[in-house]
Amino acid sequence: VAEVIVTDLGNELILLDPRNGEMFSLNSTGRCVWFALPADSVMDVATRVAAEFDVKPEAACGDVALLMVALKRAGLILSHADQLSG
Amino acid sequence: MQTSCRAELNIAGCRCIVEGAEPHELRWLARHWAFTRQLVKPLPYPILLKFKEEEPRDPSAFGGQAISTSLPGTNLVWADLGGRSWQTGDARTGVRLRIGARAIEITVWRTPSAECTPLVSAALYVALAEALRTNGLLLLHAAVAVHRGRATAFVGHSGVGKTTTLISLIARGWTPVAEDVACYDVASGMISGSDRGVHLAPVALGRQSIARELWCPHSSGKLFLSYADLGTRRMPAAPLQQLVFLRRDASQPTQWREVTRYEAVRGWYEGAGIPMCARNRQAFAARIPKLLDSVATAGLTVGNTPLSFWEDTVNPGIERACDS
Numbered sequence: 275v276a277e278v279i280v281t282d283l284g285n286e287l288i289l290l291d292p293r294n295g296e297m298f299s300l301n302s303t304g305r306c307v308w309f310a311l312p313a314d315s316v317m318d319v320a321t322r323v324a325a326e327f328d329v330k331p332e333a334a335c336g337d338v339a340l341l342m343v344a345l346k347r348a349g350l351i352l353s354h355a356d357q358l359s360g
Numbered sequence: 361m362q363t364s365c366r367a368e369l370n371i372a373g374c375r376c377i378v379e380g381a382e383p384h385e386l387r388w389l390a391r392h393w394a395f396t397r398q399l400v401k402p403l404p405y406p407i408l409l410k411f412k413e414e415e416p417r418d419p420s421a422f423g424g425q426a427i428s429t430s431l432p433g434t435n436l437v438w439a440d441l442g443g444r445s446w447q448t449g450d451a452r453t454g455v456r457l458r459i460g461a462r463a464i465e466i467t468v469w470r471t472p473s474a475e476c477t478p479l480v481s482a483a484l485y486v487a488l489a490e491a492l493r494t495n496g497l498l499l500l501h502a503a504v505a506v507h508r509g510r511a512t513a514f515v516g517h518s519g520v521g522k523t524t525t526l527i528s529l530i531a532r533g534w535t536p537v538a539e540d541v542a543c544y545d546v547a548s549g550m551i552s553g554s555d556r557g558v559h560l561a562p563v564a565l566g567r568q569s570i571a572r573e574l575w576c577p578h579s580s581g582k583l584f585l586s587y588a589d590l591g592t593r594r595m596p597a598a599p600l601q602q603l604v605f606l607r608r609d610a611s612q613p614t615q616w617r618e619v620t621r622y623e624a625v626r627g628w629y630e631g632a633g634i635p636m637c638a639r640n641r642q643a644f645a646a647r648i649p650k651l652l653d654s655v656a657t658a659g660l661t662v663g664n665t666p667l668s669f670w671e672d673t674v675n676p677g678i679e680r681a682c683d684s
Contacts, residue, residue, distance in 0.1 A: 281648045282649065283648075283649055292427070
């Protein structure tokens with residue numbers, strides 16, 4: 275989402291939604307997920323995270339999916355379907 | 361109605377050209393926005409501030425996305441007119457902010473019978489804050505005081521105790537810079553203020569030791585005491601060393617606490633406000649890591665015990681760093 279303000283502290287990412295003033299902190303793994311977006315699929319993101327942290331993509335996929343659901347629920351990211359529906 | 365005039369003001373080193381302002385409006389601007397700032401280099405964006413005697417456009421006709429800006433006691437809703445222009449107002453008054461390529465234009469509409477309403481004051485604050493951000497300066501909602509040549513800024517929501525903390529520090533020999541609003545120059549590291557004394561809500565009188573009879577009523581509804589009557593003089597500017605996040609908890613003793621980097625980032629956004637313009641948002645977000653490195657941060661819980669002497673009011677870690 276374009277409005278989200280991103281503060282990069284190196285090993286931590288702070289996301290601020292100016293629409294409601296809510297702030298979120300992502301650790302280094304979450305930071306990697308954020309910078310892997312936009313992506314076509316959860317597996318694409320998991321593959322990027324796996325390369326960064328030397329794990330198998332399948333092992334990262336579950337956590338990546340959970341984080342992306344949380345980010346979407348917080349209104350910080352949109353799915354392709356959300357974007358198409360405007 | 362007195363004669364409108366054109367004037368030029370220096371607002372924290374920004375050249376501000378004012379047109380159509382009444383003399384009392386010019387005096388208000390000069391009194392509240394005369395931040396002293398050591399000019400390192402000319403600031404690139406002058407401010408063009410125009411006052412107009414006409415009714416503003418109906419706010420409901422603005423269209424555009426609505427954004428809100430929060431100030432102590434006030435929440436303003438602005439219509440986003442395209443990412444670099446915003447407008448707010450009611451039936452009698454309105455303020456428009458436009459960030460142009462070479463200047464920042466602020467237009468104030470008010471009908472001849474309208475005074476400078478709280479909405480206009482608040483909207484002007486937001487607009488001028490955005491103008492200063494565009495020039496690389498930050499307005500902090502903070503009380504600032506100097507000890508050993510270095511400034512500490514105390515930030516927190518209204519009523520948390522910034523003013524009573526400042527009064528306590530003045531009594532301990534600290535020198536005030538600002539009581540409510542300070543201007544921070546990120547490039548030079550200097551913080552400055554423009555006020556002439558402290559303002560306290562009547563309900564907070566019991567939290568400090570100065571007699572009620574010495575305070576004067578102020579138009580804001582608060583009580584006012586000048587720095588002169590406090591036996592001190594304001595220091596125009598000083599290097600900012602520390603940012604302290606105040607919070608009130610009557611169930612605990614007054615005490616220092618460490619803050620996480622997340623809390624420090626939140627504190628900077630709460631103290632400086634969230635910029636309106638996307639470019640300023642990105643610039644501020646990019647500056648924050650450097651601010652965390654250059655300005656120490658700490659938390660202070662204002663509790664059920666008195667604020668101690670200065671050696672307890674300065675984060676011991678900072679004090680050791682100064683002595684080394």
